[in-house]
Amino acid sequence: MNTSAPRFRSSSLVGLCIAMAAAATGCGTTKQSSTARTGTEQLLLTKAWDTALAKIDFRPLTGVPVYLDTANATAVDQGWVVSSLKEAMLRQGVLLRTKPEQAQWIVEARIGAYGTDAYNWLLGIPQTTVPPTFTGVPAGTIPEISLIKKSDQRAVAKMALFAYDRTSGQLVWTSGTSQAGSDAKDTYVGGVGPISRGSIRDNTEFIGMQLPLGGAATPETATDKPRDAADVAASPLAPSAAASDAQSFAP
Numbered sequence: 001m002n003t004s005a006p007r008f009r010s011s012s013l014v015g016l017c018i019a020m021a022a023a024a025t026g027c028g029t030t031k032q033s034s035t036a037r038t039g040t041e042q043l044l045l046t047k048a049w050d051t052a053l054a055k056i057d058f059r060p061l062t063g064v065p066v067y068l069d070t071a072n073a074t075a076v077d078q079g080w081v082v083s084s085l086k087e088a089m090l091r092q093g094v095l096l097r098t099k100p101e102q103a104q105w106i107v108e109a110r111i112g113a114y115g116t117d118a119y120n121w122l123l124g125i126p127q128t129t130v131p132p133t134f135t136g137v138p139a140g141t142i143p144e145i146s147l148i149k150k151s152d153q154r155a156v157a158k159m160a161l162f163a164y165d166r167t168s169g170q171l172v173w174t175s176g177t178s179q180a181g182s183d184a185k186d187t188y189v190g191g192v193g194p195i196s197r198g199s200i201r202d203n204t205e206f207i208g209m210q211l212p213l214g215g216a217a218t219p220e221t222a223t224d225k226p227r228d229a230a231d232v233a234a235s236p237l238a239p240s241a242a243a244s245d246a247q248s249f250a251p
Contacts, residue, residue: 037076043200044116044155044182046080051180052157053088060173061163062093067103072110073159085109105163105172112158112177123148149188153198156181 068086075081086096089107097103124146132139157180163173184201186194196205203210 040153040184040200041116041155042077044153044184045075045114045157046077047182047200048155048157048180049075049077049081049114049159050084051182052159052178053084055178055180056088056159056161056175058089058092058094058175061089061105061107063095064105065095065097065103066105066107066163067097067100067166069100069106069108072108075111075114077114081111081114100166103166106166107161107163107173109159109161112160113156113179114158116153116155118151118153120152121150122146146188146191148190149193151186151194153184154181155183 066089068082068089070082070085073081073085089096100106122144125142125144127144128142130139130142158177159179160177161175162171164171182199184196184198186196188194194207195211196208203212205211
């Protein structure tokens with residue numbers, strides 16, 4: 001009598017594993033959330049601000065100890081606005097001080113505009129609600145039927161700065177007004193899309209995928225390149241503050 005344990009063929013074992021896998025069930029979930037502000041809105045606003053800031057020439061302040069007053073430069077992206085101002089000034093050789101009494105000049109910044117607008121355009125039949133007032137016509141909602149649909153979001157930033165001598169109160173420099181904008185455009189053709197383009201995107205995108213159609217740079221955004229400190233040559237100081245005054249000033 002053969003008392004050895006029964007042997008399973010490898011094919012039977014594989015079949016058993018497949019059957020167990022087929023009988024097993026499972027599920028997965030992905031948690032999704034949304035911020036209070038869309039990423040597109042934040043990109044539009046900070047892009048417009050960066051473009052406007054790139055137009056400001058801080059070289060007349062080079063070598064002078066200054067204090068940056070941002071009390072009137074309030075915006076929803078306050079951290080980005082103030083930090084980018086400081087970086088732009090430092091890049092062009094401005095000597096920033098943390099306290100007014102340590103500075104020779106006070107630079108005050110202000111914001112005149114910082115916001116977004118949007119508009120939509122539709123070629124087709126918009127969504128329509130049929131009220132229950134027509135005999136023989138069922139009430140309900142007729143869905144939107146669009147041949148072409150476009151949405152355009154735009155942001156604008158307007159800023160200005162000026163400097164005055166802390167001791168005398170005399171105006172020594174003004175930047176003038178700098179204004180810039182940015183945009184994001186979405187197009188749907190026959191309900192398919194969006195085809196996305198605009199100054200906040202490097203390339204045209206179709207449903208989130210980049211299309212090899214070239215960049216979306218515009219003449220306005222072409223200047224949106226931070227100045228390198230090595231490329232900035234110090235210009236003479238304003239008549240009210242000679243170079244010797246800045247060098248001899250001890251903060």
